[in-house]
Amino acid sequence: xxxxxxxxxxxxxxxxxxxxxxxxxxxxxxxxxxxxxxxxxxxxxxxxxxxxxxxxxxxxxxxxxxxxxxxxxxxxxxxxxxxxxxxxxxxxxxxxxxxxxxxxxxxxxxxxxxxxxxxxxxxxxxxxxxxxxxxxxxxxxxxxxxxxxxxxxxxxxxxxxxxxxxxxxxxxxxxxxxxxxxxxxxxxxxxxxxxxxxxxxxxxxxxxxxxxxxxxxxxxxxxxxxxxxxxxxxxxxxxxxxxxxxxxxxxxxxxxxx
DNA sequence: ATGCCGTGGAAACCACGA
Numbered sequence: 001x002x003x004x005x006x007x008x009x010x011x012x013x014x015x016x017x018x019x020x021x022x023x024x025x026x027x028x029x030x031x032x033x034x035x036x037x038x039x040x041x042x043x044x045x046x047x048x049x050x051x052x053x054x055x056x057x058x059x060x061x062x063x064x065x066x067x068x069x070x071x072x073x074x075x076x077x078x079x080x081x082x083x084x085x086x087x088x089x090x091x092x093x094x095x096x097x098x099x100x101x102x103x104x105x106x107x108x109x110x111x112x113x114x115x116x117x118x119x120x121x122x123x124x125x126x127x128x129x130x131x132x133x134x135x136x137x138x139x140x141x142x143x144x145x146x147x148x149x150x151x152x153x154x155x156x157x158x159x160x161x162x163x164x165x166x167x168x169x170x171x172x173x174x175x176x177x178x179x180x181x182x183x184x185x186x187x188x189x190x191x192x193x194x195x196x197x198x199x200x201x202x203x204x205x206x207x208x209x210x211x212x213x214x215x216x217x218x219x220x221x222x223x224x225x226x227x228x229x230x231x232x233x234x235x236x237x238x239x240x241x242x243x244x245x246x247x248x249x250x251x252x253x254x255x256x257x258x
Numbered sequence: 259a260t261g262c263c264g265t266g267g268a269a270a271c272c273a274c275g276a
Contacts, residue, residue, distance in 0.1 A: 009264075013265055061265085061266055061274085062274070111276065149276075159259090203261085215276075217276080247264080247275085
């Protein structure tokens, strides 16, 4: 079973690239972030025509997440991260597919830091950590995937010294990510490739992709039940080089069937 | 290395992203 994550940076603006990628790699599940479309403007017909069911939570202009599935429809669990009734941003969607709990997230960017956006990011991470503790306690197989907007370590950024004050790399952000891992989650790509340079995002300008000046910010966290089934993982780096691509590349894992 | 590009939406620019 292949599960993928892809920050599409506008599901309508980059629809041809999304469809081409689905056609070429055919993941069983695809978690999408940054739809940048209101609920009624999700391109359901095109997604269905590509062979996928879809759950999504849109929002006008910003954010928005979706879970696409090929074998059958996913069963929605929640479309809001618990812990703040005032939070209107579409950043979390959770569903069950083949008995696996799949959390699709678009964690806040948080820049500029310090400031209210960074405060919101840290509060969001606190809420997420609270919620993932309950997922750990559930005893079910769980995968948490998406755009974390977290550079976990120096090896995950082309020039770490330039990012020390950035919301993606600040000590508070990395500490919160470490707190998450201490709950028992495994960073799937880092587990399989402990020493390799792996990037999932390249800026649109300064020829970042051509220079491989990237960041690793899209992650797969697995609980023990799924870590035992992890077969392989990778980044579809070539997709970032396509015409009219998102600034992120898709990331995927392959799980052993039960 | 500072949004220099790109998207979406509202208004011929602005917010936002990382």
